[in-house]
Amino acid sequence: MTFVAPVTSLRGDIRVPGDKSISHRALLLGALADGVSEIRGLGRSADTMSTADAVRALGATVELDLDSDLIRVTGVGLRGLTPPAGPVDCGNAGTLMRLISGILAGQPGRFELIGDESLSSRPQERIALPLREMGAQIETTDGHAPLTITGGPLQPIRYELPVASAQVKSAILLAGLFAEEGPTIVVEPEATRDHTERMLRAAGVRVSKVGNEISVWPAQSLKPFSIDVPGDFSSAAPFLLAASLVPGSELRLHGVDVNPTRIGFLNVLERMGARISLYNRTVVGGEPVADIEVVASELVATQIDASEVPLLVDELPLFAMAAAVARGTSSVRGAEELRAKETDRIDTVVQALRPMGVRITEFPDGFKVLGVPARLRGGVVRSAGDHRIAMLGAIAGLYSKEGVRIEDAEAVGVSFPGFFSLLDSVVTR
Numbered sequence: 001m002t003f004v005a006p007v008t009s010l011r012g013d014i015r016v017p018g019d020k021s022i023s024h025r026a027l028l029l030g031a032l033a034d035g036v037s038e039i040r041g042l043g044r045s046a047d048t049m050s051t052a053d054a055v056r057a058l059g060a061t062v063e064l065d066l067d068s069d070l071i072r073v074t075g076v077g078l079r080g081l082t083p084p085a086g087p088v089d090c091g092n093a094g095t096l097m098r099l100i101s102g103i104l105a106g107q108p109g110r111f112e113l114i115g116d117e118s119l120s121s122r123p124q125e126r127i128a129l130p131l132r133e134m135g136a137q138i139e140t141t142d143g144h145a146p147l148t149i150t151g152g153p154l155q156p157i158r159y160e161l162p163v164a165s166a167q168v169k170s171a172i173l174l175a176g177l178f179a180e181e182g183p184t185i186v187v188e189p190e191a192t193r194d195h196t197e198r199m200l201r202a203a204g205v206r207v208s209k210v211g212n213e214i215s216v217w218p219a220q221s222l223k224p225f226s227i228d229v230p231g232d233f234s235s236a237a238p239f240l241l242a243a244s245l246v247p248g249s250e251l252r253l254h255g256v257d258v259n260p261t262r263i264g265f266l267n268v269l270e271r272m273g274a275r276i277s278l279y280n281r282t283v284v285g286g287e288p289v290a291d292i293e294v295v296a297s298e299l300v301a302t303q304i305d306a307s308e309v310p311l312l313v314d315e316l317p318l319f320a321m322a323a324a325v326a327r328g329t330s331s332v333r334g335a336e337e338l339r340a341k342e343t344d345r346i347d348t349v350v351q352a353l354r355p356m357g358v359r360i361t362e363f364p365d366g367f368k369v370l371g372v373p374a375r376l377r378g379g380v381v382r383s384a385g386d387h388r389i390a391m392l393g394a395i396a397g398l399y400s401k402e403g404v405r406i407e408d409a410e411a412v413g414v415s416f417p418g419f420f421s422l423l424d425s426v427v428t429r
């Protein structure tokens, strides 16, 4: 149990770890490149270490010097991954399992993918279906991991995503690298994060986007690359919210990825009245990056619909907290995907906030919150092993009257092992 006591302000200048989505992709594409790629600022966490271990098991070399920020990945070439003696363990990382499936679909050999209990309960037919359509042999276990993939020659497809998922989109685009001809086309119902497209282009692959259709052409090889991974907006988000809520706060977060497909939560907070400004805008590793300043202010309710959901899908638990203390009734709809995350995040968010006095109503595809502009009561939050719920518990605790005890708070290590110490470094109690 970790206890987060109420705070009187958050102040300072901080950096959050490298973006998790970009870190996974850099390790995966580095493993497929012809030669040595260099990654700086990789977000080290349980999830990205699962990816480093996976690509090592498949034959790539990853030099992770703990004293240096530089990671070298020696790739084995586009079709050079080899089946290890046993299964590849994806741990808790859904991104790893989905993206690597697209890659293994094009590799000669038979591969088995496993995950932890949470990952093994998440849906995998969503990737197996399109990859089978391309010609890969994929078996799921009743729609879940363990998966077995027998890769080989693939055909291009045009696939309309039934759910707006960057992971499914990326699995298909990565498989498209191995197709006998191009283009392989993915049609998105709503825009989702586009890190795969950006990084493929940087590695020399032809990728185009017209409207909501993304096309990728087969590649003969991938160029090794050098990338600086910008700060993870999803790790910045709890700090943005905390500093918006606690009066007297003033916080600057430096070098954060502000890719428009990721910063839905920033836009939603601004709509709610938050005082946030972006400055020092640059481009790092093909991604827009900025420093973010946030000053406390009072929030008002807002509504989120399906078109906005993918842009803040990992921040919706934090949105529930913002809504709880904003004036008026807020809601999110079209977010049934929350039920397929590390936990059923509609359920875990309701279970976390309702016992603290938050008036939250669950829908099949979202929730509604009747906000009261005052600190929460506090209490106990069970993370259920979900890193985003543990961080929600922390922000609820610092903007509460009595503090919050977080059960299984170590779950933050899935994406952000230093979360609690960074939080401690900016709060005044």
Ligand code: S3P
Binding pocket: 020, 021, 022, 095, 164, 165, 166, 167, 168, 170, 192, 193, 313, 314, 337
């Ligand atoms: C991710 C995409 C999102 C997100 C996950 C990371 C990615 O999943 O929830 O944390 O790196 O592509 P979906 O695109 O499946 O919603």
